[in-house]
Amino acid sequence: MLAVVSSGALIGVDAHAVQVEVNTGEAGEAKVFVVGLPDAAVKESTDRVQAAMTNSGFRPPQTRSTVNLAPGNIRKEGPIYDLPIALGMLASTRQIGDEFIHETFRKYLIAGELSLSGATRPVRGGLAMAILAHKLGLDGVILPNASAEEAALVQGIKVYGVKSLDEAARFLTGEIELTPMPSEQSPFRTPPDEEHRLDFAEVKGQHAVRRAVEIAVAGGHNLLMIGPPGSGKSMISKRIPTIMPDPSLDEFLEILAVHSAAGTSMNGENRCFQRPFRSPHHTISDVGLIGGGAHPGPGEISLAHHGVLFLDELPEFRRSTLEVMRQPLEDGNVTISRSAAKVTLPASIMLVAAMNPTPSGYTDKDGRRDGATPAQIQRYRSRISGPLLDRIDIHIEAPALTFDELRSQEPGESSESIRQRVVSARNLQTSRFTSNRNGVSPCNARMSHGQIRKHCAIEKEQGDLLQQAMEELQLSARAYDRILKVARTIADLANEERIQTPHLLEAIQYRSLDRQVFY
Incomplete structure (x- = not known):
């Protein structure tokens, strides 16, 4: 029987959608095969998953089983797929839920590492998983508690933290209810000591x-x-x-x-x-x-x-x-x-x-x-x-x-x-x-050349002063722009609409190494 669980792959700092397809009841040796460009940590997940299932009161597959991580052109890394693989095996072997469990799986993006006892462990990219779930229009994301804390900061998506494989399985089958983590209570909002x-x-x-x-x-x-x-x-x-x-x-x-x-x-x-x-x-x-x-x-x-x-x-x-x-x-x-x-x-x-x-x-x-x-x-x-x-x-x-x-x-x-x-x-x-x-430029240091011309305009006398400084200090064109940006900031601190000569002079003096002051 085939079961499909939604998960994600972390590439850089972004998550990409991954479908965890678990098929059990195949003819052949009773063994689990993982395909879909997995790394060593993903291949090892089958041993962790089977031990976690046994210690959680479930039965590992007794037949040849195939786990496919689609799409196959994205490399899958780390233990992030333990929880979705385990849930897929439980659904595929009909140990949890009925035929409607597959529709429930598609509503949530699931990720998490499992210990041999069946308890969940945090994974990298919990926040990225929540952002991906929101983009995909899913109902929510199921993650280990520690990873759910950071994911709860994402607005518009329900984030459920689970402590174990058993808790995740019972939540998906409707045996228990879990309350989504409220973003306003995230520990990341706690003020510093x-x-x-x-x-x-x-x-x-x-x-x-x-x-x-x-x-x-x-x-x-x-x-x-x-x-x-x-x-x-x-x-x-x-x-x-x-x-x-x-x-x-x-x-x-x-x-x-x-x-x-x-x-x-x-x-x-x-x-x-x-x-x-x-x-x-x-x-x-x-x-x-x-x-x-x-x-x-x-x-x-x-x-x-x-x-x-x-x-x-x-x-x-x-x-x-x-x-x-x-x-x-x-x-x-x-x-x-x-x-x-x-x-x-x-x-x-x-x-x-x-x-x-x-x-x-x-x-x-x-x-x-x-x-x-x-x-x-x-x-x-x-x-x-x-x-x-x-x-x-x-x-x-x-x-x-x-x-x-x-x-x-x-x-x-x-x-x-x-x-x-x-x-x-x-x-x-x-x-x-x-x-x-x-x-949009967030600050003066990020101004484009067009923004410099518009917001850092100076008078002719100021231009002559800057030219003299450029020649004496042998500054580059990039240094010229940066002096104007700094002068604009000094003017902002003084709440001045235009750059004044004192602002320009102060900006020029902040080129100590150009003036060879230590010889």
Whole structure:
């Protein structure tokens, strides 16, 4: 007898429809065969499924059985098909329900891993499965409880969490009723613990850096901080998410979809509506940063989608690793092509990087003798290519703190106070770009060339000033556009309709590395 269960395959961060067809009662050796381009984990599912059925009080098929995962041209990975295969076997052997059970199966998208006891275990891509079920017009999705928590954020679809194979079977046959998980009670809506929340009030001194960070966040600009060890670069970077606007529900669903696809769904203290902060070690590989593998999956740059990617000790990263970021920083996504698949992953990030001014970390003006020659400093800084620096809008020097600043007991400006100004500037940008029929840009850093011409217009005298800066600093055309974008953000923070000369001058000064300040 044939039974068909709806499920899905995770490719990149998106789910694609898969039909799990189970046919039992075939002539031949009593064995289960899985076809439809399964990987090793899927083939092993037959052993888990039969043990789970036995320990749940059911009887595994006693005849030759075939499980087909259609369509056959999509590779099926992982233990996600345990639950639908088990339910298909129960229906095919008529251990649950009657002929109408097949219609019930078609109403739900089902996915989940089974333990040998029959209990369910969470799977990657629960959120993507719920989105797929909504697109297909299904009544709901049945997932393990942990995966259902994130899937419950999807509006317009019923999400049922099950603890075991037995519970799923009894729900589908109508023996028990399950209540759909309400999205408003999702644990991801829980606010962060106040006791562990970071705040800019803890940062001492560094007023110029704080100003640069505020501008960077207000316009979504990439930022590079240059300063000696102990100047607070890492401390400031970790507090950047606290002054960023809260993500919208759509943005948060995109964030959660990437983490779910990577198998690193946010949990514990991260289970709340917030933007991600990723800080990979400088030994990370190209694939670890950009994503990929035999079957392409998200890397750190995608896990930081709609949030912050912090690269500490930037020159210590391998040059090849840094260079792979050039295209994602420009386009906001990354396309990975492998023999198994070609996927496009989201990568709309704010890049925050930190580096020392010299190989030893100090300069003469820090009160320490560096000992590095100009040639050594040049080699150190040349680890960062010009094209990559072009894509970083703001370069700011973070000087060493004075003893007076260290001893000061007066708190700095709080994150909430800075955040209010950032949100006001972002609101101006939202209203500006949503009225533009040529496309919507979420922030100034994402402006197209047409939007730059329209919203970053400057007077002739300002143009002459910018031309002089371009010639003296030998800036590229990309740097020219980025100066205008930063000036537009500074004007937004000042609530000015047009870019003024002070705004332009401040934007120009945020090209520290172009001015060779450490020679």
